Amino acid sequence: VSSAPAGLRVALLHAGGGGEIAAQLAAGLAALGHRPRAIGPEAAGAVPLAERALAARGFAAGLTSIPRSLAALARDGCDVVHACSEIDAQTALLWRRLRDVPVVFTPYVPPARENLASRRLSLTLATRAFDDSDAVVAPSSEVREGARRWLALELELIDPGDAEGYAALYGRCIEHV
Amino acid sequence: VVASHARRLRLRWLLNALEEQTCEQAWEVIVVHDYDAETARRVIEDHPLTRAGRLSHLAIEPGTGSPSRQRNIGWRAARAPLIAFTDDDCRPEPGWLAGLLAETDGAETTVVQGRTRPDPFERAVLDAPHVRTLDIDPVNPYRQTCNMLYPRALLERLGGFDEVAVSGEDVGLSLRAEAAGAAIVAAPEAIVNHAIESHTLPGIMRQNLKWRHLAYLVKTHPEFRRELTAGLFWDREHLLVSLALAGLAAARRDRRALLLTAPFLVRAMRRRGRRPAALALAGAELPGLALRQSAEVAGLAAGSVRHRTVVL
Numbered sequence: 001v002s003s004a005p006a007g008l009r010v011a012l013l014h015a016g017g018g019g020e021i022a023a024q025l026a027a028g029l030a031a032l033g034h035r036p037r038a039i040g041p042e043a044a045g046a047v048p049l050a051e052r053a054l055a056a057r058g059f060a061a062g063l064t065s066i067p068r069s070l071a072a073l074a075r076d077g078c079d080v081v082h083a084c085s086e087i088d089a090q091t092a093l094l095w096r097r098l099r100d101v102p103v104v105f106t107p108y109v110p111p112a113r114e115n116l117a118s119r120r121l122s123l124t125l126a127t128r129a130f131d132d133s134d135a136v137v138a139p140s141s142e143v144r145e146g147a148r149r150w151l152a153l154e155l156e157l158i159d160p161g162d163a164e165g166y167a168a169l170y171g172r173c174i175e176h177v
Numbered sequence: 178v179v180a181s182h183a184r185r186l187r188l189r190w191l192l193n194a195l196e197e198q199t200c201e202q203a204w205e206v207i208v209v210h211d212y213d214a215e216t217a218r219r220v221i222e223d224h225p226l227t228r229a230g231r232l233s234h235l236a237i238e239p240g241t242g243s244p245s246r247q248r249n250i251g252w253r254a255a256r257a258p259l260i261a262f263t264d265d266d267c268r269p270e271p272g273w274l275a276g277l278l279a280e281t282d283g284a285e286t287t288v289v290q291g292r293t294r295p296d297p298f299e300r301a302v303l304d305a306p307h308v309r310t311l312d313i314d315p316v317n318p319y320r321q322t323c324n325m326l327y328p329r330a331l332l333e334r335l336g337g338f339d340e341v342a343v344s345g346e347d348v349g350l351s352l353r354a355e356a357a358g359a360a361i362v363a364a365p366e367a368i369v370n371h372a373i374e375s376h377t378l379p380g381i382m383r384q385n386l387k388w389r390h391l392a393y394l395v396k397t398h399p400e401f402r403r404e405l406t407a408g409l410f411w412d413r414e415h416l417l418v419s420l421a422l423a424g425l426a427a428a429r430r431d432r433r434a435l436l437l438t439a440p441f442l443v444r445a446m447r448r449r450g451r452r453p454a455a456l457a458l459a460g461a462e463l464p465g466l467a468l469r470q471s472a473e474v475a476g477l478a479a480g481s482v483r484h485r486t487v488v489l
Contacts, residue, residue: 058304058375113190113268119301120375127186152189152219 004171008034011078013091015044015065018084018108021139021160025082028163037076044069044091060119062087070094080170084108089129096134102173104166105133110146126151134173137166178255180247181210181265187372188265189220196226200274207254208234209247245338245346248322252332260332264323266372268296276367277326285331286359288351290315291324291367298370305375306462307469309384312371315363318404320351324369331359344387345394352398378465382472389480396486410489411477417441418470419489441467
């Protein structure tokens with residue numbers, strides 16, 4: 001049973017990937033009477049030219065999506081930000097600093113040694129996303145196993161189809177903020 | 178033996194790589210660290226190597242550690258006759274330990290150095306202007322402890338690492354080993370992948386400050402001076418930037434002295450390649466590079482004064 005307030009405004013950030021999780025979750029949350037809003041690459045994607053310039057200097061992909069994602073959050077506001085990628089988690093954490101809104105992070109790909117430090121800032125972004133979010137949840141057993149092996153973290157597993165589970169989690173996060 | 182500080186995630190990755198070792202002989206891992214109990218539990222105690230009885234750890238008080246001290250604590254706690262060292266920013270290949278052991282001959286005077294290369298997983302980071310990594314084709318003069326194997330008996334005879342040394346303690350140990358009759362042999366198949374870490378300019382300048390203590394190494398091991406460029410400079414880059422600085426200083430009196438900056442400028446401009454885009458990038462990076470290398474030379478000059486021997 002959801003302990004979240006009714007009509008919760010949930011921003012589902014997936015500019016850095018994880019669109020399937022966001023879509024599945026949005027449908028489930030809407031069915032429960034909440035007001036989810038998916039913010040993906042079409043609304044908050046990376047800026048190709050700047051992205052190419054940063055990539056040439058070895059930076060992690062997707063950094064240029066952060067300002068557009070922040071603008072999208074500012075437009076409509078929200079009660080919870082749910083990030084589906086490490087880049088989205090940076091946006092969410094910035095937004096929390098501005099608006100004191102809880103951040104839930106659900107990595108859409110399993111953490112793996114090959115990509116955790118593969119580019120400049122990659123490790124910093126991953127560390128912040130996993131350490132600083134109010135809640136980090138694995139959407140699959142693969143993600144949970146990757147977090148255990150490479151980050152020494154034990155994550156709770158909530159399937160993206162379990163909207164009630166996520167709504168309850170949002171409620172707990174709001175209580176703690 | 179692994180000394181670890183402020184790298185809990187990379188330590189975890191190292192332990193994962195050690196778990197995949199193919200070595201069939203008995204071996205154990207000892208980590209000496211200054212992490213809090215909760216971090217140690219998550220990263221080390223809950224690791225599969227601990228459950229397999231192959232991993233143990235020793236915690237020291239935060240702020241009391243140094244690579245030398247931690248490695249000494251580690252090898253003294255070890256039970257094996259051969260001690261392999263690696264670092265917490267490294268990822269050994271599965272055949273690493275077997276590769277090191279293949280070059281040992283049972284003699285108490287055989288020291289083995291493996292090959293270290295920038296981690297292929299992190300190669301993109303090399304595009305950053307200020308990076309730190311290691312690329313070692315054994316045997317090199319510096320005998321970095323990220324990939325070395327010493328007989329325990331030799332370590333006992335030498336008293337281990339010099340804990341007074343802030344940097345260069347690994348070279349110092351190998352020089353004392355050679356003086357005691359040891360031979361350093363290469364193990365090119367024992368591969369360790371070293372992290373490639375990108376830093377800001379102030380960050381890398383701060384980190385490189387520790388190299389000023391290399392003067393202590395040269396003071397205590399004068400024979401190492403033969404490895405220095407022109408017997409005075411730590412490396413060729415330091416020679417070139419010193420020449421450039423001298424040229425700039427002398428140019429007030431004679432503008433021809435500016436020619437002394439040419440070798441540094443040519444080398445710096447070619448570091449990214451010779452295509453127009455690479456030259457433009459190198460040009461953009463030139464001020465930062467000059468500042469960083471000048472700071473390194475200045476640091477070594479300060480260390481030279483402190484330790485009363487000149488190394489630049």
